[in-house]
Amino acid sequence: MFQLDPVDRPGVLPMPRIDVDSIDWRAEHGVHSWSLDHVIRKGTPTVARMAADLINVRDRFRDLHPGLFDVCDVRVQRLMPGMFPSIPGWHCDDVPRNGYHSQPDLGAARNGVGHVVGTLSSSGEGVSRTEFVAEEMASFRPITDEPVWRQLHRHVEEGEPATWRAPDGWWVPITWRTPHRATPAVRRGFRIFFRMSMRPRPAHDEPQDRTVEQVYLLTEENGW
Numbered sequence: 001m002f003q004l005d006p007v008d009r010p011g012v013l014p015m016p017r018i019d020v021d022s023i024d025w026r027a028e029h030g031v032h033s034w035s036l037d038h039v040i041r042k043g044t045p046t047v048a049r050m051a052a053d054l055i056n057v058r059d060r061f062r063d064l065h066p067g068l069f070d071v072c073d074v075r076v077q078r079l080m081p082g083m084f085p086s087i088p089g090w091h092c093d094d095v096p097r098n099g100y101h102s103q104p105d106l107g108a109a110r111n112g113v114g115h116v117v118g119t120l121s122s123s124g125e126g127v128s129r130t131e132f133v134a135e136e137m138a139s140f141r142p143i144t145d146e147p148v149w150r151q152l153h154r155h156v157e158e159g160e161p162a163t164w165r166a167p168d169g170w171w172v173p174i175t176w177r178t179p180h181r182a183t184p185a186v187r188r189g190f191r192i193f194f195r196m197s198m199r200p201r202p203a204h205d206e207p208q209d210r211t212v213e214q215v216y217l218l219t220e221e222n223g224w
């Protein structure tokens with residue numbers, strides 16, 4: 001696998017210049033299923049600033065997909081080397097499931113619907129970059145009864161497609177066909193992960209912040 005320069009990736013947009021040394025990291029909180037407008041109004045300073053930068057992207061999405069709603073999820077984490085801020089195996093985001101414990105149903109996903117994701121962290125070189133497969137994987141279909149993402153993980157590992165790791169400070173557009181995975185933190189630090197998705201159901205704009213975050217460790221039993 002090799003890495004591409006993110007500046008050359010189609011659709012990848014720079015975030016506004018934010019001086020990460022000036023961020024009060026302990027004052028930043030994540031959110032769970034908030035609309036972009038709600039994040040701008042009620043989010044913590046840096047999170048709200050990141051959200052404000054996405055207004056044009058959201059408006060363009062809405063024009064292209066009338067009837068869909070912007071829903072934001074933000075994680076703020078303090079990481080130690082080796083911790084994964086998210087799922088360490090190859091997977092896609094937001095593929096519909098019939099129930100909480102059901103497997104993702106690739107046949108039920110809507111074409112064209114996507115997300116924009118981006119990170120900032122307390123180190124200029126990044127704390128943990130998200131790794132993306134460089135092209136959408138349209139050909140993958142689960143063929144056994146094993147968990148869908150385990151099969152996708154193997155499919156990607158065996159196919160060895162081009163991948164790239166997004167540096168902080170860039171908005172990356174992805175769809176439900178863009179496999180990605182977290183990479184382990186390479187240094188100690190704080191990290192904000194911001195994702196805006198377009199979904200058929202509106203955000204619920206709960207008043208409380210999401211303040212408890214989990215991290216992931218690679219172990220034998222977690223299935224990847």
Ligand SMILES: [Fe+2]
Binds near residue numbers: 092093
């Ligand atoms: Fe993901």
